Amino acid sequence: MSSSTSPAVPKHLNFITGNKNKLAEVQAILEGVIELRNQNVDLVEVQGTVEEVTIDKCRRAAEAINGPVLVEDTCLCFKAMNDLPGPYIKWFMLALGPLQMHKLLEGFEDKSAQAVCTFGYSAGPGHEPILFQGRTDGKLVQSRGPTVFGWDSCFEYEGQTYAEMDKTEKNKISHRGKALDKLKKWLASQVET
Secondary structure, three states, rough: OOOOOOOOOOOOOEEEEOOOOHHHHHHHHHHHEEEEEOOOOOOOOOOOOOHHHHHHHHHHHHHHHHOEEEEEEEEEEEEOOOOOOOHHHHHHHHHHEEEHHHHHHHOOOOOEEEEEEEEEEOOOOOOOOOEEEEEEEEEEEEOOOOOOOOHHHHEEEEEEEEOOHHHHHHHHHHHHHHHHHHHHHHHHHHOOO
16 A cells, blocks of 8 residues: 655654553554654544545544644454444443443354454545554453453453553554554655665
């Protein structure tokens, strides 16, 4: 999706999020790579695949701030539900919260889930967004650990929920960490020496 006509990557990026936990996690992973500046812009989210949602969000954000942006969309996909709720997990979390989330798969034998994170970068209005996606396989479980960050307490990876993990360890294996690793490699390839 990258094009050779992209302008040089700026020294700082406007990360469009109102979620302070997400901001802290992304800053920790990108530390020393690029300076993130946070802007909370209320964006309309279209319905569609995670890629369609992220591309649209990225375009709208670039237009809203008239500059380079980084946006993120996170999904939680349940195999038993043909990858739903997917990009609509935010609404399920608002309705159920992490303590009730496991009940979604109560009637299913298969509790497997995939955490998906897609970052979109745009150099500004009129520039085609570039996507960076990471995926982590796990399963939906009854909430364990702190419930301060989304569905971390009910997504289990190799015996521990994200909420039970040390943040540094989580960032190495998480869907967000994997997506940001791809972004870091791309940023490094764009830096003019």
